[in-house]
Amino acid sequence: MATYKAAGVDDRKAELLVSFINERIKKSAFCKNLVGEIGFFGGFIKIPRSCSDNLLVASCDGVGTKILIAKAFEKFDTIGIDLVAMNCNDVSVCGATPLFFLDYIAVGRLNIEREKKIVEGIIRGCEIAGCILAGGETAQMPDVYADDDFDLAGFCVGVVKKSKIIGPSKVRRGDVILGIGSNGLHSNGFSLVRKIFFSDKGIKRNLFKYWSELGRSLGEELLRPTYIYSPLLGTLVEKKMIHAAAHITGGGIPGNLSRIIPGNLCAEVYTGCWSVPKIFQIIQEKGNIKSKEMFNVFNMGIGLIVIVSEKKKEKVKNIVKKLGFRCFEIGVITDGYGDVKLLNKNN
DSSP states (O other), X not given: OOOTTTTXXXXXXXXXXXXXXXXXXXXXXXXXXXXXXXXXXXXXXXXXXXXXXXXXXXXEEOOTTHHHHHHHHTOOSSHHHHHHHHHHHHHHTTTOEEEEEEEEEEESSOOHHHHHHHHHHHHHHHHHHTOEEEEEEXXXXXXXXXXXXXXXXXXXXXXXXXXXXXXXXXXXXXXXXXXXXXXXXXXXXXHHHHHHHOSSSXXXXXXXXXXXXXXXXXXXXXXXXXXXXXXXXXXXXXXXXXSEEEXXXXXXXXXXXXXXXXXXXXXXXXXXXXXXXXXXXXXXXXXXXXXXXXXXXXXXXXXXXXXXXXXXXXXXXXXXXXXXXXXXXXXXXEESSSEEEEEOOOO
8 A cells, every 4th residue: 555654755754853843942042033833834923123114135045065065974963054154144244134044954755863953053053143943844855865865945034224234335445355254165165175075985984084284074174064144244234334245155255245346346355364274275286276266166264255444444353353253354445347356465
């Protein structure tokens, strides 16, 4: 007799996972702003009283092929943080405060212990970002995914007053470009990384290998979670300290910084102003990759860029350091054509 379970979909396991998520959320910092429980057709959240005359800002993203590293290294407690970071950071660089988050987990076959670790990471990421995990979907899709395969997607909605929107319209000639340190690769460039390090069948051996230059195994380095910059950006926006911000993801500094440069200006970035983390140096050497390609693919140690006025730059630097991030003065805004120039010039 044919059954749904025999076809590869286990509803009982799905119910256990939803029950786990509900119980875990009840212990979270954002629980008080969630109305009802996870598992209904939609998630309900309280609308802040301050939301009048505000705009909603939405983002959707995943963590790409970093999930293949997590799978091979059998470490799943950080990619949920990555998922939240990739979405909440994008919302926050618009000047918005992340309001709520939704996740989508697609699997070939449910692995409750793995899914619990992923969800724990998502909840931790939401707590760091200060947003609510309002719901999500766990889809069992045998035949689309192999039994051990899975994929992740996230969705974040934020809120911002019109007067607090930051972006290209506020950038001025003479503004200073500050780079905020990353936590390694974050969640971009992993297709190239896998091609360089794991082209043979020894992926597990290579991941567990200890690298003295890194002070950890390659797997541990590659799975360092993406920094969540939302609390930092929220503070800077609230204090009216910055003109614009860019989350440095796929496309690197040139591809993302150019989004916030007006058509009549240019961003000059001086690549000698910060120390590029060892992992990027190893990738470049092992893959024989040109510097231009490295900067077009990876964040190169700068996960966030903020553009500030000259007179406020020291205050911004102090706030960044106080909140536990590394800050580098990496360039200036000059006349141009909406472009980004990477110049090999020491500060």
